[in-house]
Amino acid sequence: MSAAAPGAFDVVGERVLVGVQVVDISRLSTHPIPMIGQGLVTVAGQGPKDSNGAGKSSFIAALSLLHADEQWKLASGAAGAAELLFTAELAAQEGRWSNVDRGYVVGVFASPGTAPQDDAITVWLRINRKAPYLDLRWTGGLHVPYGATESERAARVDELWAQLPRSNGRTDFHAGQLSRVLFGQNARCVSFLSTSVRSSQAANLLAQPLNDLPPHRIFDAIATLTGLDRELEHEQVLRSAEHRHRSEVEETERQIAEWESEVAVIEAGIARRLAARELLGEARAAWRSRCARHLLDGVERAAELRQALAELDVAEAALREELAAAEDRLAALTDDDESARRFEAAQRARNELIARDRELEAAQLAAAQHLERLSSTVRSLTDEARAADGRTPDVAAEELAQARTALEEAIAAQAVARAEASSAAGRVAAAESGDDVAAEQVERLRASGVDAAALVDVVAVDPAERDVWEPRLTPYREAVVVGRKDAEKAAKVLAGLPGSLLVLADGPAAKRDLTTFLDAIAARAGTAPVVDEAAGVLAIGGFAEPITGQPARVAAAQEAHRALTASLDEATAAVEQARAALSRAEARAKAAEAAERAEGLQDEIGELREANAERQERRDALAPELTAAEAAYAHELGVHNSREERITSLRDTRKRLTVTVREQEAEKFALTEERDGLGLLDREKAWGDSPDAARRHLVELPAELQARTTAQWDEDATRLTDEVAVRCFPPGTPPEELTAELRELIVTPNWSGAALETRVGLVAPLLRALDTHLRDHEDHDRHQLKQIAEQRARRAADLATGRLGHSEAEQTARAHRTSLATGIKTMLKKVASEFDRLDQEYGGYGAGLDYPEPEPPAEPDKPWRWTVSPKWRRAEGQRMSAYTLRSNTAQMDEKAVKLVCAAALARGGDRPLLLILDELGRNLGKQHRREAVALFERIGNDHNITVVGALQDDMERYAIEASGLYVKLRRRSDTMAYNEEPVVVGNDANSDRVELLRSWMSSYRPGTLDVD
Secondary structure, eight states: OOOOTTTTTSSTTTTTEEEEESSSBTTTOOOOOEOSSSSSEEEEEEEESSSSSOOOOHHHHHHHHHOOOOGGGGTOGGGGGGGGOOTTTTTTTTTOOOSSEEEEEEEEEOOOOOOHEEEEEEEEEEESSSSOOEEEEESOOOOOOOSSHHHHHHHHHHHHHHHHTTTBBOOBBBBGHHHHHHHTTTTOEEEEESSSSSSSSSTTTTSSSSGGSSSHHHHHHHHHHTTHHEEEHHHHHHHHHHHHHHHHHHHHHHHHHHHHHHHHHHHHHHHHHHHHHHHHHHHHHHHHHHHHHHHHHHHHHHHHEEEEEEHHHHHHHHHHHHHHHHHHHHHHTTOOOOHHHHHHHHHHHOOOHHHHHHHHHHHHHHHHHHHHHHHHHHHHHHHGGGGGGTOOOOHHHHHHHHHHHHHHHHHHHHHHHHHHHHHHHHHHHHHTTTTTHHHHHHHHHHHHHHOOOEEHHHHOOOGGHHHHHHHGGGGTTTTEEEEGGGGGHHHHHHGGGGGOOOEEEEETTSSBBOHHHHHHHHHHOOOOTEEEEETTTTTOOOSSSSSSSSHHHHHHHHHHHHHHHHHHHHHHHHHHHHHHHHHHHHHHHHHHHHHHHHHHHHHHHHHHHHHHHHHHHHHHHHHHHHHHHHHHHHHHHHHHHHHHOOOHHHHHHHOOOOOHHHHHHHHHHHHHHHHHHHHHHHHHHHHTSOHHHHHHHHSSOHHHHHHHHHHHHHHHHHHHHHHHHHHHHHOOOOOOOOHHHHIIIIIITTTGGGOOHHHHHHHHHHHHHHHHHHHHHHHHHHHHHHHHHHHHHHHHHHHHHHHHHHHHHHHHHHHHHHHHHHHHHHHHHHHHHHHHHHHHHHHHHHEEEEEEOOOOOSTTOOOOOOOOEEESSSSOOOOOETTSOOOOEEEEEEEEHHHHHHHHHHOOOOOOOOEEEETTTOOOTTTTTTHHHHHHHHHHHHTTTEEEEEEOOHHHHHHHHHEEEEEEEEETTTSSSOOEEEEEEOOTTTTHHHHHHHHHHHHHOOOOOOOO
């Protein structure tokens, strides 16, 4: 055997797969399975319940991996291949087995139609659960797992793998080199896999009716079969790259815009500070002129204040002299104590007499009001007392007690009468229903199915014989009559009611015969009132009403009820009379009490009238003294008011003079304060020279500036200073960006919102602080401007580079898209040509495809959606009609098979081709499955195609006779971890070769490997 070289290429060549063997792949067995090189290979299954669970999908997926099917994404490492490995949990065997870390797919390739041992090559794929997911080795000749049992073959597999030379010299080839090394990049496999072990899902033209598939899904299926899907994926990758470059350019532009926005802020700050430096000189000049004007204004104002203070001193002295004279006159008037004492004595005497008179008047008025209320009450009580008819309260109370007692007795009698009437009504009801005699016994017997009735209801006594028979029947008034045949059963039913009497009757139930009973008691009876002469029993007769017969008992009960109802009506009338008597007694008792209260109130009225007469006499005696006191008080009041008016006038004069003096003192103080607050020394210090120098400075100014006042200079200086501050620190600048000195001057006193006076006091230190700030930033601003210029140039260069890259990616994607569109149309044209050839070759009238070129999508994450619409002639010479037209199912299924084969033929070259179809014919009708399977067999044999199809249960009977090779995978129970040996059957043309291949692969035993 020759060792593999690192540059190995197309080692399989023209060979075809003649056998396959797997170890630890899903639940597949390790038995070797022979294969044929052309025609149809059908794979069936038998799981525990149906074909599901036998591993068909895993088997055909392993075949597609062995033939380097690109759907496994080999270039990306074929990570999906790890899902083919045996997993204990999926097999429901986690308690007995563990997951395998690696498994093997072994394929034996040989030239078609020759003895396999002549040029066979054995290819091993080791599938790992972790990367690298695929390892490749091969050797010439036969080299497969061997052994009599599953465990023997599985146990030796790692040893056999180790005997193989490494495929890439000192290492092994992996998934990315699988197609190149084995098949030289020649496509050897096209597959339709509808299984989870395949890395991506594709449309299956045979999994549903062709006319149910939309045109884009038909294209997807053809693209999968021809390899166009990978070209489209590459186009989408290029489009994504173009989009990425565009996004990068847009992101760069966005970043530059953001940077420019940020830089604009910095440049604006630098420009503002440059303008602030220019304004700073103007602000300083304005402040200096303001200081000069402020100093001269202070000097002039100080002279004016000195003159005003001297005038105020003279006026104050005159006011103080006038105030002293008013104080003397007021003191003389306020010292007259005797006049004040006389006024107070007269006022006090008058007030005491008025108080005594008002006190008597108030008591008199209160007594009169009380007399009026008492008189009204007496009249009401007198009217109420007339109902007493002269009775005293004691007599009326005694009559009331007697009336209450009579009412209680009448109510008690009424309750007794009502109870008796109610009881009588119950007896009437019982008699009418027959429940007044032996009711419980009759009810129990009837419930048990025994016909029974009360004796007194059964026996009818002639009125003339009542005196004889009623005494005789008296002991049996509660007896029950039953048939003689029911005696034993009736006794058992009444066992729980001791004392019950049963009288046995003869004859049927409808006509009870008591002759025996009546004859017996008649024989024992003697002369009345003897009931039983032998026993000495006597009964007293003479009942008012008959005791036998229900109508008689009902009539007696009703008569008793009528009598008791009349007694109840009488008792009710007696209660109403007693209530009326009680009401009259209560009214008389209340009237007697009212008469007694009226007599007591008459005495109180007399006493009140005497007291009021005495009060009137006292008021009459007090009247002369009160008149004299009023006259004395009026005289003293006049004298007192005259003196108070003069005192008030003098006090007003004193107050006015005092206020005037205080006002002048305040004015003088204010002028003094103003004089002291002028701060001439501070103003001169702020100016920095003498007042004469300030005067000369102002004279040198232009005429319009010389006329400015200090306030105007204040406004101008603060405005210029504010402009400098705003240019240095725009509104909204965080306080922490200012120095401590500037925060104290701008933030703390709220410079922008402060009054003009406050801002004027801050101008000088603020100008100094701003000057320091601008000098500190001057060098930094120059450096920043230089850096900004450099960065702007660099960012512009990056943007130009990005735009160039985007332009190149756009041109590349456009060129590839143009080339791909041409390639797609060329491939679809080949598919259409093959479709037409196959259709005419196998019984049709010609077919074709419509495939318009679509516009590529603008979004990078959306595929370039092409569409294919099959069409065919439904009769010779007719035009082609669309596949969406409804037609018979057989024709639809036939066209789908031909289209799949056409796509496979268009993809392949002169090499053998493996076409793998999962769930073959799942949608085919029962009438057409045989034809579809036969068509695959014929096309495969005619065009060097091996078609491998997985079957459902209902396709199995067509596969054995119509396919070149039939493989059935088997597993009887879910408790089995791995499948049993598969059934492999070849048709007449292939049976000998299948048996040869099976024997050849099973006979392998290792020998010495030749290694060059």
